[in-house]
Amino acid sequence: MLKDKVVIITGGGAGIGLAAARLFVEKGAKVLITGRKTGPLEEIAASDPNIKAFTADVSDPESATRTVAAAIEHWGRLDLIVNNAGSGVIQPLIDANLKSINDIFAVNVAGPTMLAAAAITHLEETKGSIINISSTYGSKAAAGLSLYAASKAAMEHLTRCWALELAPKGIRVNAVASGPVETAFLRDRMGLTDEQINEVKEHERQIIPLGRRGEPDDVARWIVNLADADSGWITGQIIGVDGGLVIS
Structure with a gap:
């Protein structure tokens, strides 16, 4: 049911997005992946004719219209937005500053x-949908993660509000709340050292009820499921995919 659908995935150069x-x-869709590093994006696009690369920084207000225009230029339509690009920071409240708040x-x-x-x-023309990638910590409190968790x-609340607002246009809006996944996020986006990363991973393995961190495909499958027409009566929902971490 996804054949020839056109998808934009931000942060599509690695991890869950890729x-x-x-x-x-x-599934037969055509995908525009975005990210800040041109080289890796173009390498991915060169490996598959149905993936196109577009260099964009989601924090740049002007990148949104350029990204949508790129998808329309390539394929003439747009069916799905996956807001996957994310930023994180482990920062105690005592160290909070305006730059950290604004950046995240x-x-x-x-x-x-x-x-x-x-x-x-x-999206109104295609009766498409929006899928936002959230986190277990969008609903689970954690010390030192207040800025990331609040974002x-x-x-998640934007997801619910947009779902109500856009339902009359035939646009569905949902979110996937991912638990810890084996990607480069801790190093590349949170700036942790190897020692810190190992400590975080071991702690997470101990508190996740199913006993392991996720793999990108664990989350990606649910993104694709929510996009499929078989999920056409689902909107405004936050789907947790985290090995049970949110209930631990």
Whole structure:
């Protein structure tokens, strides 16, 4: 049911975004992946004719309209937005500063909002959908994660509000709240050292009820499921995919 559908995935050059892009292509869709590093994006696109690369920083307000325009230029339509690009920080409240607040909310809240707004007209034409990638910590409290968690909580409430607002246009809006996944996020986006990463991973393995961190495909499958027409009566929902972490 996804054949020839056109998908934009932000942060599509690695991890969950890349896994989702490949699954969408397997289902017959065409995918525009975005990210800040041109080289890796172009390498991925060169490996598959149904994946196109577009260099964009979601925190740049002007990138939203350019990203949507790129998808329309390539394929003439737009069916799905996956707001996957994210930023994180482990920062105690005593160290909080305005730059940290602005940086994380620019990527996790403002960027997805601007891209969704830029896509509405096209999504209305195709009766498409928006899928936001949240986190277990959008609803689960954790010390030192207040900024990241608050930004994901905001994304989840945006999901519900957009679902109500866009339902009359035939646009569905849902979110996948991912638990810890084996990607480069802890190093590349949270800036942790190898020692810190190992400590975090071991702690997570101990508290996740199913006893392991996730793989990108664990989450990507649910992104694709929510996009499929078989999920056409689902909107405004936050689907947790986290090995049970949220209830631990």
